[in-house]
Structures are given as C-alpha cells and as structure tokens.
Amino acid sequence: MGHRSESSWVPSVTLLVGIGNADIAALLLGADGRVRGDADMVFAGQPVHPSGAVRHKNGSLVLALHEVEAEVERIVIAGPAITGSLAAMAPDRAVVVAWLIAHPDDANAVVFGEFFRESGGWKFTGIGKGYASGLAELVTAYGVEVAEEEPVAAPMKKAFPGAMEKPVAEAAATPPAAAPANGPVPLTGVVKVPMHAPPTPGGPQATRGGAGAVGEPVAPDPSVFPPAEREYRLLEGWEFGPVFEPFVVTGTGSDVITTDARVPAGPVLVEVAHQGGGYFAVVPLDKRNKDGISLFSTTIPDYRGSTVTPAPEDRPLRLRLEGDNDWVARVKPVAAARRLEGTLLGYGEEALLYMGGAADLRVDFKGSPGGGGCVSLWVHEVTGQVELTHVGRTLALNTSGQILQTVPIPEGPALLLLTAEGPWSLTVRELGF
Known part of the structure; x- marks a missing residue:
C-alpha cells in the first residue's frame, strides 16, 4: 500500500x-x-x-x-x-x-x-x-465568478450518491458475477465487497469508538484504504476465509472495539490507520479479556498497515487500540488483501495474497525514517481455508537495516505477512518451470 x-x-x-x-x-x-x-x-x-x-x-x-x-x-x-x-x-x-x-x-x-x-x-x-x-x-x-441567483452549494451534495468507482481503465475489466442473495458464496467467479456503501437500516454501519458497543452510527469513512469496491476472485478449494461486509470503527486515543455479528469465525483481514505521531498499537483480547499477541506496535508517523488474525468461534473479535490521535480500524475478508503481482510498493506492515507459481521475490527495504528498522516476511502456504499455524509456514526473511535481497517463495496460493518499519518494494519473478 x-x-x-x-x-x-x-x-x-x-x-x-x-x-x-x-x-x-x-x-x-x-x-x-x-x-x-x-x-x-x-x-x-x-x-x-x-x-x-x-x-x-x-x-x-x-x-x-x-x-x-x-x-x-x-x-x-x-x-x-x-x-x-x-x-x-x-x-x-x-x-x-x-x-x-x-x-x-x-x-x-x-x-x-x-x-x-x-x-x-x-x-x-x-x-x-x-x-x-x-x-x-x-x-x-480562486477566481470563480458566482452569480447571486445561482447558489454554488447546490451541486455539492452532502449525501453520498454511491460507492466510489474505479478509473475508466480499471472499470473496463470483465463485469463480476453476482453472488447469490442467499446460500453459499460460489468458489469460482468474482465477488464484490462494498467498501463504503451508505448505511442502510439493518445493514453494515461504521461506529464511533465506544468499547465495541453499538454506539452512534456514522457514514463509513474511506480512511486511508482503497475507497472503491474491491473485486477479488475465489479459487476453487480455497475460500480465503469467510466472506462478509466490512466492519469499520473510527475513534481517537485508546479504546476497545468489539466486532458485531457480521464478522464470522475464521481468519480475517485487519486494516488500521493512525493519524500523526506517537505510539500506536493494536492487540487482540482473549476469552479472559487479556492481551494476546500484538498485531501492530509502532511509532511511525501517520501509520497504516494490515495483517490477518483469527476471529474466535465462541465470541466476537475484540481489539484493544492504544494511540494518541485519530484512528480507523477495519475488519474485512482476507480475500480483500492486495494481490502480489509484478512490483508492489508499500510502507509498514501488510498482508498480501500470492497466486502465481514458484518464484524469486526481490525485496527492496529502504529502512526506517531514522535509520535501521526491521523487516520480516512469513509465507503461509494455503490449502483450503487460510490457517495461521506453523504447518506450511516459512520465515522467508528476518533482518534489519536497508536491504536489497532475493528470497524464494513457493507456488501459490499463499498468504504473505510482511512486517517492515519503513518503505519497501516487492518484485515477483516466476521461475517458469
């Protein structure tokens, strides 16, 4: 990203x-x-x-x-x-x-x-x-002449007319197949996850803080994440975890959020953004309401990142956020993660999906803004549902400081969890044999 x-x-x-x-x-x-x-x-x-x-x-x-x-x-x-x-x-x-x-x-x-x-x-x-x-x-x-009898404010509606669309070049892609209104999501074809549709009665809503309570509904905020509907293809035999409407919460400072019924059990994508400087951390809470393993912990200014974590079966996913300023947190299907194809640029932590063949991955890590910084890459080979266990998991990279290094990655589908304290680029070179 x-x-x-x-x-x-x-x-x-x-x-x-x-x-x-x-x-x-x-x-x-x-x-x-x-x-x-x-x-x-x-x-x-x-x-x-x-x-x-x-x-x-x-x-x-x-x-x-x-x-x-x-x-x-x-x-x-x-x-x-x-x-x-x-x-x-x-x-x-x-x-x-x-x-x-x-x-x-x-x-x-x-x-x-x-x-x-x-x-x-x-x-x-x-x-x-x-x-x-x-x-x-x-x-x-700015030099625009405004006629008194023609109010300028009229065209600028506060009501959002619909989800933001992609540029023309993107929209020219093959139209996606619609998911059935009821019943299971198909394992092939294209599913569209609405990113910012206006809230509807009984439909998905963003909430403002409030320790996971229902709170006062607010219109979903594009935050720093792609504001268009994201299309993704499901591979036969791999469902990328559950498919559901994104859960969005905005807030300020430290808080605890609780996902609602739209987020089912299974692996989910968590995206966060924190405005300004200072410390920012996100930690899942276990069934005893105690801290689990940290998902994000950083002092990078204007931080944003994504990772994958399991949503529990017997209770809602709860996250403790610690920060000094405004933040946004999103819980989305794993399939909404960016695809690793060609060359990708990003900053900080990100979860990526890889679908290609066995390849060499060129990692260019620029280091942290103050020098140094760590970078690591876990590769989870996927068969069926995404599993975040040690089985099929490889630590492909773990080092510090500015690097330009090539590491091998297996044939997809695979989930890559990248942690980096600074800007990076990844370039895939499939082997072709």
Missing part, C-alpha cells in the same frame, strides 16, 4: 480521489493561483473539464495527472465541511494519498488539499482551510 502525508510525491497517473460521504469538486489553477475561467471548476453540475483530464464521477474525482494541461499548476480539492479522510488511489489500487481531515470550526466549506507541480512531477499537500460563508466564498477566492 501507499503511505503519504502532506507535501509528498504522487505518481503522474490517473488517480481516483474521494472523501467519504462528501460530494467533492476540483479547481484547476494557473500560475497566479486562480482559475482561468469557470470551466476550470469540475463538480457534479459540470462533470468534465474541457481537457478531459479531470472528471467528476459519483461524488468523487478522477484526475489524469499525466494529461493535465501545462498551464495548470495546481488542482485544489474542495467540498462541504466534514470530518473524514481524503484518499487517492492509483490504477493498481495502491493508496498514494491518505490525509485525515478535522472539521474546521464555524466553516461550511473546506479546501481539503491540493495537487501541485514540482520538478516535472506532482505532489500533494493537505490544507484543511475552512470558509464560513460556504462554497460561494471558497470558489470566489
């Missing part, structure tokens, strides 16, 4: 940008920091920029950074004042921007952040500037 904070480089590719339930807009600015005309504002009522490089789609934005006109120096992302997270996803589904947003006091509209040119490439910086008078005041500050 990607790991970005303010003023960080982003790839010059097509990005899908979204902020939870907000219907957002883009302002394309010249060197003077102003739009060249009203056409440089892209929103629901004006969904495509004349250049075609910026498009509004289902409340989100598609930014083809490599196609943006040379005269455009900055792309401002703005919308209604909310608390949430701005996430930008590349075509390979890597999250390259993750920016947590706090609701500014007395603001009705916010500039969340901007993409800007630097040294021939693009960077992103978070802003979070609020405008008390709303969107009309915001867009006027």
Whole structure:
C-alpha cells in the first residue's frame, strides 16, 4: 500500500480521489493561483473539464495527472465541511494519498488539499482551510465568478450518491458475477465487497469508538484504504476465509472495539490507520479479556498497515487500540488483501495474497525514517481455508537495516505477512518451470 502525508510525491497517473460521504469538486489553477475561467471548476453540475483530464464521477474525482494541461499548476480539492479522510488511489489500487481531515470550526466549506507541480512531477499537500460563508466564498477566492441567483452549494451534495468507482481503465475489466442473495458464496467467479456503501437500516454501519458497543452510527469513512469496491476472485478449494461486509470503527486515543455479528469465525483481514505521531498499537483480547499477541506496535508517523488474525468461534473479535490521535480500524475478508503481482510498493506492515507459481521475490527495504528498522516476511502456504499455524509456514526473511535481497517463495496460493518499519518494494519473478 501507499503511505503519504502532506507535501509528498504522487505518481503522474490517473488517480481516483474521494472523501467519504462528501460530494467533492476540483479547481484547476494557473500560475497566479486562480482559475482561468469557470470551466476550470469540475463538480457534479459540470462533470468534465474541457481537457478531459479531470472528471467528476459519483461524488468523487478522477484526475489524469499525466494529461493535465501545462498551464495548470495546481488542482485544489474542495467540498462541504466534514470530518473524514481524503484518499487517492492509483490504477493498481495502491493508496498514494491518505490525509485525515478535522472539521474546521464555524466553516461550511473546506479546501481539503491540493495537487501541485514540482520538478516535472506532482505532489500533494493537505490544507484543511475552512470558509464560513460556504462554497460561494471558497470558489470566489480562486477566481470563480458566482452569480447571486445561482447558489454554488447546490451541486455539492452532502449525501453520498454511491460507492466510489474505479478509473475508466480499471472499470473496463470483465463485469463480476453476482453472488447469490442467499446460500453459499460460489468458489469460482468474482465477488464484490462494498467498501463504503451508505448505511442502510439493518445493514453494515461504521461506529464511533465506544468499547465495541453499538454506539452512534456514522457514514463509513474511506480512511486511508482503497475507497472503491474491491473485486477479488475465489479459487476453487480455497475460500480465503469467510466472506462478509466490512466492519469499520473510527475513534481517537485508546479504546476497545468489539466486532458485531457480521464478522464470522475464521481468519480475517485487519486494516488500521493512525493519524500523526506517537505510539500506536493494536492487540487482540482473549476469552479472559487479556492481551494476546500484538498485531501492530509502532511509532511511525501517520501509520497504516494490515495483517490477518483469527476471529474466535465462541465470541466476537475484540481489539484493544492504544494511540494518541485519530484512528480507523477495519475488519474485512482476507480475500480483500492486495494481490502480489509484478512490483508492489508499500510502507509498514501488510498482508498480501500470492497466486502465481514458484518464484524469486526481490525485496527492496529502504529502512526506517531514522535509520535501521526491521523487516520480516512469513509465507503461509494455503490449502483450503487460510490457517495461521506453523504447518506450511516459512520465515522467508528476518533482518534489519536497508536491504536489497532475493528470497524464494513457493507456488501459490499463499498468504504473505510482511512486517517492515519503513518503505519497501516487492518484485515477483516466476521461475517458469
């Protein structure tokens, strides 16, 4: 997965940008920091920029950074004042921007952040500037002429119209087969796990903290994880563990969360993100309500990571989170983990699925921000359900400091659990025999 904070480089590719339930807009600015005309504002009522490089789609934005006109120096992302997270996803589904947003006091509209040119490439910086008078005041500050009889706020709905969609290149894939409404999930074909569908009565909801209690429902937050529906294929004989709607909780500081009935027993994917610096840890609680083996323990700023842990059969999965700032925790099917194909870039801990043949895996670990840092890789060979036992488990790598090393991995399917205190890249080279 990607790991970005303010003023960080982003790839010059097509990005899908979204902020939870907000219907957002883009302002394309010249060197003077102003739009060249009203056409440089892209929103629901004006969904495509004349250049075609910026498009509004289902409340989100598609930014083809490599196609943006040379005269455009900055792309401002703005919308209604909310608390949430701005996430930008590349075509390979890597999250390259993750920016947590706090609701500014007395603001009705916010500039969340901007993409800007630097040294021939693009960077992103978070802003979070609020405008008390709303969107009309915001867009006027960037040179958009607002007619009094045409309220600017109308196109920017706070109601989320639907799940964010993938860029056109991604959407061109073969449509997935629908899962049956009742009965078992098929072992072949494609299953879609909705990542951020609006909460419905009796349906999946995110909760805000509260020691695992039902709490006050809030609209699911994209946090720093891929905001689109993730498609994944089930292999015959391997169900990747249970399939269910994601369970999402947001909170601040230290807390205990308890999953609800949607999370069945079996191996599950746990994704977390923690804003800012300080210590952050996630520990499962056993049936005596005591700490188990830690899932995450880090001081990396703006941390994000994923791993796999078993959900117990006789009780809900309970997790103790210890942190100083805002965080998001997700419990999802193991099948929602990223696939290890070609070259993947990431930061920190991540669970990956490998489906290819026997291969050499090139590991490029950059080390921790302060130097040193540890990296390890466990490979779990899978037959049938995912099992996190010593059987079929191999410690392929365990070292410290910056490395560039090749390790062998067996034929998939396999679950890879990578732990790294810094940025890394993995490159698969199948043997072909």
